[in-house]
Amino acid sequence: MADLLVADRLRKEFGGLVAVNDVDFTIPERAIVSLIGPNGAGKTTFFNMLTGVYRATSGQILFRDVDVTGKPPHAITELGIGRTFQNIRLFQHMTALENVLVGMHARLKGGIIRSILGTPGVRREERRAHERARELLRFCGLRGRDGEVSRNLAYGDQRRLEVARALATEPLLLLLDEPTAGMNPQETADFTSFVGRLRDERELTILLIEHDMKVVMGVSDRVTVLDYGEKIAEGTPDEVQRDERVIEAYLGRAATA
Amino acid sequence: MDAARGYWERIPARGWVLASVVAVLAFLYPSYAGSLAGLPAVGVYVPAVDSMVVMIVFTMMAVGLNVVVGYAGLLDLGYVAFYAAGAYTAAWLASQHFEQWTFHLGSAGLSPELPGIHLSLWLVLLVAGLFTAVTGILIGLPTLRLRGDYLAIVTLGFGEIIPQVVRNGDDIRGINFTGGSFGISPIDAPGFGETLSGAGLPVNYAQSFDRARLFYWTAVALLLFTVFCCVRLRDSRLGRAWIAIREDETAAAAMGVPLMRTKTWSYAIGAFFGGIAGAYYASFKSGAFPADFYFNISIFLLCMVILGGMGSVWGVILGGMILGWLNVEGLATIGSEIGLQDVPRYQFGIYGIIIVAMMLFRPTGLIPERRHKREMEEGVADTPLYDVSHGGGGQEGH
Incomplete structure (x- = not known):
């Protein structure tokens, strides 16, 4: 499967704060990829760089082999990246x-x-x-x-x-920023199957930011975990769930001991 | 009452039906203005036909400003710059100002030996619109990157700069461009020339006995043209993009709306109509003077938009006609009727009170934009702020 999107050593600094620290990231075509991590891990910042809302401090974004780094949001949308917003807009x-x-x-x-x-x-x-x-x-x-x-x-x-x-x-690539936030369990379940339909019926590739682990583990082909702006794990939902650094990031050091 | 309303709502395209009726009544105004003025008690408040010309020209500018402020949500406090650009275009292309040249193209009812550039005023209106649209783009390119209050401040600056440029433009490298503080006058009137006069069309408005009526009818036609274009644009792809930008700039960009280009278009189109109105008014007054282009005109036009209802074309027309009337005749008439001669001197205080009252009791304007009206009728789940507009809506008997 070819990669639809490739982010190469993507970095974003706000003043002295490194929000996203040289993250490499790929999205294979027609995959559902999830981006997870504790609050403030840099997920939405990463999203905003992909969609042109923020300009990356360094690094490069390739979408269908076209360099889209630093392009304005409307141009990126035109190339085929659609998005939703965390706080409904x-x-x-x-x-x-x-x-x-x-x-x-x-x-x-x-x-x-x-x-x-x-x-x-x-x-x-x-x-x-x-x-x-x-x-x-x-x-x-x-x-x-x-x-x-x-x-x-x-x-x-x-x-x-x-x-x-x-x-x-x-879009060819759809970015969903915490789409199930505030939904009840029934709505969440419906939405999860809806995301599957989007890929199967609309032939979309999907990047999901999500906090609900049931959604993430149920629907994703691949999961990437960010913590303090760094990529700490990447793999299938099963692999990521067993990863020690991930457990540590979510539950603290004592949990791994 | 409800039955009548139900019947009305079933008529297809009722907006255009109502608009046509109003347009016909407007065209016939000169024929019944006299009888209206003869009515007891209210007759004195009926505006004369040439006052109506001024009211309509300002309303046209307000409708143009509404594209910028109402549709795209860009607070422009310097719209007077577009009025000035239009007026001076007319002054350059249809007067004796550049007396070193003698150039005539379709000028109506003038001696071909008359020095200066004299284009047909119809052509001048078009050129003024285009020139002003370009001015709008030039002003827009550096300023439209700013948002909200910052944009308002910069446009305010441009609104102040323009009259100063005009006032001091009488000696730019030895060339007198603007006539300085004396302005440029006289300016040619529109007309159809000798060749078309056979068809019953007037040779030249200014030389006709029907001067006021001719200027009036043409003003109505120009306003109709403006309204038609603005309504069509509002319902187009571009209009949706403007409103999307007004609602949420970030989301609009993420949906593929190019912000700079779309905003600049709103400026250019708002400026286009402002330029035509300015040129036409200069021709009507037969002059362009720097004292006409002060900041208070920008605010006055903005008041028309707010009073009528931001984003609502019909509202802005109503607001424009009301404030235009108060400005041209109304305040003076009211003053003399109640025995206080200096009422007009307090005009900006009075407009200010009107705006504050509107903001308190009916913030969406006299005729709210469709989408705001819908919201008032259906009610909103949250935001106590809107209780105010509910009260206002109720009192109007909606």
């Missing part, structure tokens, strides 16, 4: 449908003059975009919620809408 006053339509921005062409004139081409494109957006909402379990303002949606539905919006960018 929907466009709150827009409807569910409009949120998904914004996700399609880079895939639509409608220019200024043609939009004002309402040319048949633009109308057709808009009609198709609306159809596709409704289809994505259905796929994510939001049937009939199209016209609802996103801030009025239930919490779980907001999480689903974030995924629908990310899917609208037509």
Whole structure:
């Protein structure tokens, strides 16, 4: 299996603090890879470098053999990396449908003059975009919620809408930042099988940041563990669970003794 | 009442129906303005046709500003710069200012020997729009990297710089560009020239007995054009991107919206309409003077947007017409009716009170943007702040 994304000695410093310390990281095509670690381990910082929100202090990111280090977020999205946010960041006053339509921005062409004139081409494109957006909402379990303002949606539905919006960018690689945070066990179980479906039906590669070990161990092909910005373990869920440094990082030194 | 409302809501495209009715009434205004003015008690408050021209021109600028402030959520306190750019474009391309050259292109009803550059005013409006849009891009490139309050401060700076440049632009390397503090006047009026006058079209507005009406009808047409473009853009891919940026810049970028390009477009389009309005107003007044371009105009336009409802085109039109009327005639009329002649001197105090009252009782404006209205009707689960808007909505009988 070819590697979809390769991060080479990626590093991020905030002032004197090293948030991510020369981490090597690869994501094979059509894999589900999880990134775990205690709070403050640098997971989200790592995510933000991959998506262009932060500029790496040093190191390199290759996506499909293209160097994306230092590219702005919209360019990275256009190349095929979609994401959700840890603390939900929907466009709150827009409807569910409009949120998904914004996700399609880079895939639509409608220019200024043609939009004002309402040319048949633009109308057709808009009609198709609306159809596709409704289809994505259905796929994510939001049937009939199209016209609802996103801030009025239930919490779980907001999480689903974030995924629908990310899917609208037509990603090859989907980055999910703690998608099950705040979900009850039933919702979490549903979401876990949904992530599996994303890979199998949509042929996506998925990178997951997750705290719920049941989700991580159930769905991942590979797990990478960060602690204090360093990669301390990497391997299959079974290997990582038995790794002493991982147990130490989560439970403290006494637990390993 | 409810039955009537239910019936109204079933009409397809009711927004456009209402808009067409308003547009027809607006075009006919000169024919019934006289009878309205004759009404007892309220007649004195009916604006004259040439006051309406000023009100409409300022409303047009407010609709343009709404693209920047309302749609894209960029607080621009220097919109007057675009007004000035448009006005001076008209002054350069349709007056005797550059008397060293004599150049005529489609000028209406003027002697071909008249010195200066005289382009057809229709062409001037287009050039003014484009030139101002370019100005908007040039101002936008360095400033739009800033967010929120910082952007507001820098645009405020540009709004202050422009009148100073205009005031001192009468000797740039020996060339008089702006006429200094005297400004440039007179400026040509629009018209259709001798060739088209056979079709019943006026040769030149300024030479016509119907001057005020002609300027009025053209202003209405320009406003309609502006509104049409802004509504279409709002509902387009670009409009969605603007609103996404207003809602959450980081998320918008992560969804593939290029921030700088999208924001710059909002500036350019807002500036385009500001430029056309500025050029048209300069032609109507037959002059461009630096004293017209002070900071208070930017705030005045912003007040129109806030009063009407940020992001709501129909709201901004209403807000623009109300404040425009108060500014041109209303305050003076009210003052003389209640026997206090110096009411107009307190105009900015009065506008300030209006804005504070709006913020307290109806922060989403007289006609809130669709998405905010929806929120008020459906109610929001959290944020006690919105209790205020619930109260405001209730009193309006919604």
